[in-house]
Amino acid sequence: MGQQTEALIQFHRCLNLQADFVPAKSQIKKILEAGGVAVPDEVPCILQVVSEYLKEPCPITSLSGSQGPTRPEVLKRTLHGDEGEGKGNREAHQGSKVKHDSGTECCLSLCQAVSFLPAAEEDEEMMMRKEDGHGKDESSHCRAKTLGVLTVSDFECPLCIRLFFEPVTTPCGHTFCKNCIERSLDHNLRCPLCKQPLQEFFKNRKYNPTALLQDIMTQLFPSQLAERKQVHDAEMAELSNLTKDIPIFVCTVAYPGMPCPLHIFEPRYRLMMRRCMETGTKKFGMCSYEHGKGFADYGCMLEIHTLELLPDGRSYVDTVGGSRFRVLKRGQRDGYHTADIEYLEDLEVDGSELEDLQHLHDSVYQQAQDWYERLGSRIREQINRQYGTMPDTEENIQASSNGPAWCWWLLSVLQLDPAYQTTVLSLTSLKDRLGHVRLVLEYFSQS
Numbered sequence: 001m002g003q004q005t006e007a008l009i010q011f012h013r014c015l016n017l018q019a020d021f022v023p024a025k026s027q028i029k030k031i032l033e034a035g036g037v038a039v040p041d042e043v044p045c046i047l048q049v050v051s052e053y054l055k056e057p058c059p060i061t062s063l064s065g066s067q068g069p070t071r072p073e074v075l076k077r078t079l080h081g082d083e084g085e086g087k088g089n090r091e092a093h094q095g096s097k098v099k100h101d102s103g104t105e106c107c108l109s110l111c112q113a114v115s116f117l118p119a120a121e122e123d124e125e126m127m128m129r130k131e132d133g134h135g136k137d138e139s140s141h142c143r144a145k146t147l148g149v150l151t152v153s154d155f156e157c158p159l160c161i162r163l164f165f166e167p168v169t170t171p172c173g174h175t176f177c178k179n180c181i182e183r184s185l186d187h188n189l190r191c192p193l194c195k196q197p198l199q200e201f202f203k204n205r206k207y208n209p210t211a212l213l214q215d216i217m218t219q220l221f222p223s224q225l226a227e228r229k230q231v232h233d234a235e236m237a238e239l240s241n242l243t244k245d246i247p248i249f250v251c252t253v254a255y256p257g258m259p260c261p262l263h264i265f266e267p268r269y270r271l272m273m274r275r276c277m278e279t280g281t282k283k284f285g286m287c288s289y290e291h292g293k294g295f296a297d298y299g300c301m302l303e304i305h306t307l308e309l310l311p312d313g314r315s316y317v318d319t320v321g322g323s324r325f326r327v328l329k330r331g332q333r334d335g336y337h338t339a340d341i342e343y344l345e346d347l348e349v350d351g352s353e354l355e356d357l358q359h360l361h362d363s364v365y366q367q368a369q370d371w372y373e374r375l376g377s378r379i380r381e382q383i384n385r386q387y388g389t390m391p392d393t394e395e396n397i398q399a400s401s402n403g404p405a406w407c408w409w410l411l412s413v414l415q416l417d418p419a420y421q422t423t424v425l426s427l428t429s430l431k432d433r434l435g436h437v438r439l440v441l442e443y444f445s446q447s
């Protein structure tokens, strides 16, 4: 009996909202006639008969009275699929198990779905507001009708609490922005909401957008979605900036033109690499660690050539050194270091100064070659495999803003103390750099 009463209340609500809702009408008839009550044909009369039959008008009025404030909550539960905590959710699930011809239970869930429709008064109010603004047309009427039920907050990502951007739904049924769930998976391979393991989902990395959700948002909240996209684009532009707040990988000293293979496993660097790829810059700064400062005052840009993602989230990244830079200001972003930087270029000289420089260059190159030749063939092969063979001299030693490539090759091969490496990296005078290389070669030739 309790279930029938509940059903009657629901059908009453349905019919009240939508007079031509035939299933509700026929179900009411069925229930009441089974109880020996004659049911009229006109909807207003039916509603009255139901009220009288229940002999307790309170449940109906109180239900429809509380309808407004409780509805969004119930709806949210349904949308977010929260382990069937919501009454509506549990019952909808129950309803789906019942065959269509077996009576009231099936229709109960149907009615509940219908009960999310806005009440008539609310609808009119919406239309009035719309008319004040942009005038009345079919689509704005439609939107107003749905807006009464769904609000922007129903389309919020539980991780960033903003409108979904590229929503992705996990196998456990929870939805997040693509970037948000990826960041969460950097730290933990479980759903941040229900803690279900997501290893398989992560392994495939098939983060397809939830198309229906995107369509609904496009239809219902076009301006908010456009705004959200603008915010995203602004963030991307910020992340693409290669002088202000550039990402800094704190690990080693990299040199212009020299390969720098990296093994990425820390969550913050996974995020950094992903952003470099997503923005398309494929570039980040590399600095060595320096006590007290976090990282050194000078570094070298690295460009990602290949990035191999491993199933467990780690990755192998092949990079090559580019421009050198000086750190102007240190910062942080989402757990990794950033810096405002200025790029360094060798100062060009000419006349007799250039002549002297050429002489110095030639003699240090000869010195380097002698050292290289004196190495055992086994060590030389090892070096060649890792760093390539020793580069030739260049016709114009000032052609590159980083000076001759062989200097950087030699400095990589010699594996010096990071602080010393950084010092040599910071020099913008080829003459000074050659001076250091000469000293190092003399040291290595003695030992």
Ligand SMILES: [Zn+2]
Pocket: 157, 158, 159, 160, 161, 162, 164, 165, 176, 177, 180
């Ligand atoms: Zn998000």
Ligand SMILES: [Zn+2]
Pocket: 170, 172, 173, 174, 191, 192, 193, 194, 195, 196
């Ligand atoms: Zn989940």
Ligand SMILES: [Zn+2]
Pocket: none
């Ligand atoms: Zn499909």
